[in-house]
Amino acid sequence: MDPGKLNVVAMLKQAGLRVTPQREAILQYLVDTGGHATVEEIYQGVQPCFPHMSVSTVYNTVKHLAQVGLIKEIHVGDGPSRFDMNVRPHHHLICRKCGILFDFYIDEPPRFHLPPEAQGFQIEDYHVEVQGICPACRAASGE
Amino acid sequence: MDPGKLNVVAMLKQAGLRVTPQREAILQYLVDTGGHATVEEIYQGVQPCFPHMSVSTVYNTVKHLAQVGLIKEIHVGDGPSRFDMNVRPHHHLICRKCGILFDFYIDEPPRFHLPPEAQGFQIEDYHVEVQGICPACRAASGE
DNA sequence: CATCTAATTTGTAATGATTATCATCTAGGA
DNA sequence: TCCTAGATGATAATCATTACAAATTAGATG
Ligand SMILES: [Mn+2]
Ligand SMILES: [Mn+2]
Ligand SMILES: [Zn+2]
Ligand SMILES: [Zn+2]
Numbered sequence: 001m002d003p004g005k006l007n008v009v010a011m012l013k014q015a016g017l018r019v020t021p022q023r024e025a026i027l028q029y030l031v032d033t034g035g036h037a038t039v040e041e042i043y044q045g046v047q048p049c050f051p052h053m054s055v056s057t058v059y060n061t062v063k064h065l066a067q068v069g070l071i072k073e074i075h076v077g078d079g080p081s082r083f084d085m086n087v088r089p090h091h092h093l094i095c096r097k098c099g100i101l102f103d104f105y106i107d108e109p110p111r112f113h114l115p116p117e118a119q120g121f122q123i124e125d126y127h128v129e130v131q132g133i134c135p136a137c138r139a140a141s142g143e
Numbered sequence: 144m145d146p147g148k149l150n151v152v153a154m155l156k157q158a159g160l161r162v163t164p165q166r167e168a169i170l171q172y173l174v175d176t177g178g179h180a181t182v183e184e185i186y187q188g189v190q191p192c193f194p195h196m197s198v199s200t201v202y203n204t205v206k207h208l209a210q211v212g213l214i215k216e217i218h219v220g221d222g223p224s225r226f227d228m229n230v231r232p233h234h235h236l237i238c239r240k241c242g243i244l245f246d247f248y249i250d251e252p253p254r255f256h257l258p259p260e261a262q263g264f265q266i267e268d269y270h271v272e273v274q275g276i277c278p279a280c281r282a283a284s285g286e
Numbered sequence: 287c288a289t290c291t292a293a294t295t296t297g298t299a300a301t302g303a304t305t306a307t308c309a310t311c312t313a314g315g316a
Numbered sequence: 317t318c319c320t321a322g323a324t325g326a327t328a329a330t331c332a333t334t335a336c337a338a339a340t341t342a343g344a345t346g
Contacts, residue, residue, distance in 0.1 A: 054325040102261040110253040118245040120278035135263035197296040
């Protein structure tokens with residue numbers, strides 16, 4: 001028996017979600033790849049194993065997984081939503097050339113000083129989106 | 144003669160853009176409202192004065208205005224693009240209740256410490272998106 | 287001022303991401 | 317085993333945006 005599979009089943013059960021083959025496959029894909037997948041990427045990724053799965057099911061599932069906190073939906077620029085297995089509070093580096101995403105962390109939150117009209121704004125969360133050129137693309141264009 | 148109108152004409156000319164009635168109206172709307180308008184809001188805003196204007200023209204114009212740096216396109220969450228007259232580098236507070244946007248500034252950029260796989264990433268720009276509850280909504284729900 | 291041309295406008299079609307709908311199916315509890 | 321709330325999947329609908337092409341026009345030129 002596949003220990004990884006047992007793992008995603010346990011994750012679904014702990015989260016109080018019904019365990020379906022589709023949900024197992026989608027969560028397994030996310031666990032295996034570990035990156036920041038789009039619905040389309042997930043859909044393509046599970047095709048070989050689940051050729052009948054509907055793209056609706058992928059949308060439904062990632063919505064549920066995000067609701068129970070197993071994954072996190074992130075929006076980057078104007079692109080499609082991405083789904084992140086890393087649910088710790090963290091931030092992202094985005095390469096302008098190839099679009100690759102890296103996680104990074106900030107230990108001490110920056111001091112936001114708010115304008116008068118925003119005084120009293122209750123800060124609940126924040127996300128830093130850094131744009132630039134990734135090492136690989138720098139190497140490629142630098143040469 | 145309207146001094147404001149002369150102003151937007153000058154802005155367009157200085158930017159090297161052709162001056163058309165539609166562009167004047169759109170830029171004037173942005174100058175007057177000064178906020179973070181969507182294409183739809185701009186379109187509705189100029190309707191009384193330009194009932195014939197096409198929504199395509201709004202898309203075209205904001206794209207051009209952004210290209211020459213007169214405005215800045217911003218993406219917030221999964222919503223439509225917003226267009227910002229404030230072209231200084233700055234960041235945003237977003238209210239989870241009503242969606243209102245506030246600008247804010249950070250004097251000293253936070254120290255991003257990157258993970259090993261992102262070492263050498265060339266940072267070009269960054270944007271902080273703060274989620275929370277605005278003063279008005281706090282007052283409304285607090286009472 | 288008259289003419290010319292490339293840029294602009296506009297209506298419409300096409301695209302891409304996402305949500306809505308609903309008939310069918312099934313996981314999991316009784 | 318049965319039952320039912322919840323899940324799936326096919327499809328339609330919606331929303332934001334881009335693509336296209338014909339008609340119009342800003343602004344340069346003489
Ligand atoms: Mn991440
Ligand atoms: Mn702003
Ligand atoms: Zn890159
Ligand atoms: Zn609010």
